[in-house]
Amino acid sequence: MDKVNFIIEPNIDSAIVADSVFTKTLTDAEIFNDLIRNNIVFEKSNIIKNGDIVRVDIFCEGEPIFTDSQFVMGKEYFPTELQKDIINHNVGETVNSTYDQKAVTIHIKSAKSIVRRDIDSELIKLACVDGVNTLQDYREYFLKTNIDIIRKKIAKQYAPSIVSQIVNNTNVEFDEAMVDKMFECQKIFLFKCSYRGNKEKYLEGLEQAFKNKTTEKTLKAYENCYRDMIRQQYVNSLVGKWFADKNGYNVSNDEYEEYCCALSKNYDTTIEEIKKEMTKEVFDKRKYNEYLQNLVIEHYSQRVKIDIENKD
Numbered sequence: 113m114d115k116v117n118f119i120i121e122p123n124i125d126s127a128i129v130a131d132s133v134f135t136k137t138l139t140d141a142e143i144f145n146d147l148i149r150n151n152i153v154f155e156k157s158n159i160i161k162n163g164d165i166v167r168v169d170i171f172c173e174g175e176p177i178f179t180d181s182q183f184v185m186g187k188e189y190f191p192t193e194l195q196k197d198i199i200n201h202n203v204g205e206t207v208n209s210t211y212d213q214k215a216v217t218i219h220i221k222s223a224k225s226i227v228r229r230d231i232d233s234e235l236i237k238l239a240c241v242d243g244v245n246t247l248q249d250y251r252e253y254f255l256k257t258n259i260d261i262i263r264k265k266i267a268k269q270y271a272p273s274i275v276s277q278i279v280n281n282t283n284v285e286f287d288e289a290m291v292d293k294m295f296e297c298q299k300i301f302l303f304k305c306s307y308r309g310n311k312e313k314y315l316e317g318l319e320q321a322f323k324n325k326t327t328e329k330t331l332k333a334y335e336n337c338y339r340d341m342i343r344q345q346y347v348n349s350l351v352g353k354w355f356a357d358k359n360g361y362n363v364s365n366d367e368y369e370e371y372c373c374a375l376s377k378n379y380d381t382t383i384e385e386i387k388k389e390m391t392k393e394v395f396d397k398r399k400y401n402e403y404l405q406n407l408v409i410e411h412y413s414q415r416v417k418i419d420i421e422n423k424d
Contacts, residue, residue: 127277129415134267140421155226159203163184163225164225167223168218194209197218206218271409275404290346297390
């Protein structure tokens, strides 16, 4: 049982948030983005340029390694060295190159470029929505059908800051020993499951996550940052549990079992092994932290005011 005392009772409205945070004006780029993306126009290319979708045959020392394969110029999954060698070449040409000190031959079979559609009446027709015939019709339709999603997306951006204020305003007192327990549990789980017991990968992962949180580039420093994060999550979970109790929500055993089952499949291990590190107690803390985050998003999303950009 957590030893916890709220000096001030938690209050969902205790965060101080500027009104401007909850005002969003949608631009045409945002409104018409999906409609444009879902109705892409392709144009045949004769000379290869960055961004083109190219279809090629690639041979390495005479052996085919890619046959009739399609790549996007400028993307990392097509080796940069080879991209540089075929840029500005014509469709139909065969280009000789080298990669990893091996002779490579590239036959350029075809190419096409993406042409962005104009935001006009022709684009509106592609929406196929009854009663939507003009740009302004579509703006209003988009706002009406997406307003709840947009509000929650904006509230989610500010949720960590709002949660922090709500939690800090309670002046909650708790047992630091539970933080140590959670940290050790999470640390072992991270090392054994996420990084498969690989010390180098474990250090690299912590460094990537916390390199901007400390000037001391050591494992101990990164683990201290990780503990601070776990501590904040734990404190958040105490407040989340307070609201959950008030609203009649409890983390169920079914949720825990389902989570452990999913993790066991993901990490290719047994449910029993997962439970050794991810105990029900730790899982509950994670869920109540998540509960608080979602409660804040739901509550504060109702305060978001959405407008559309004024158009002549």
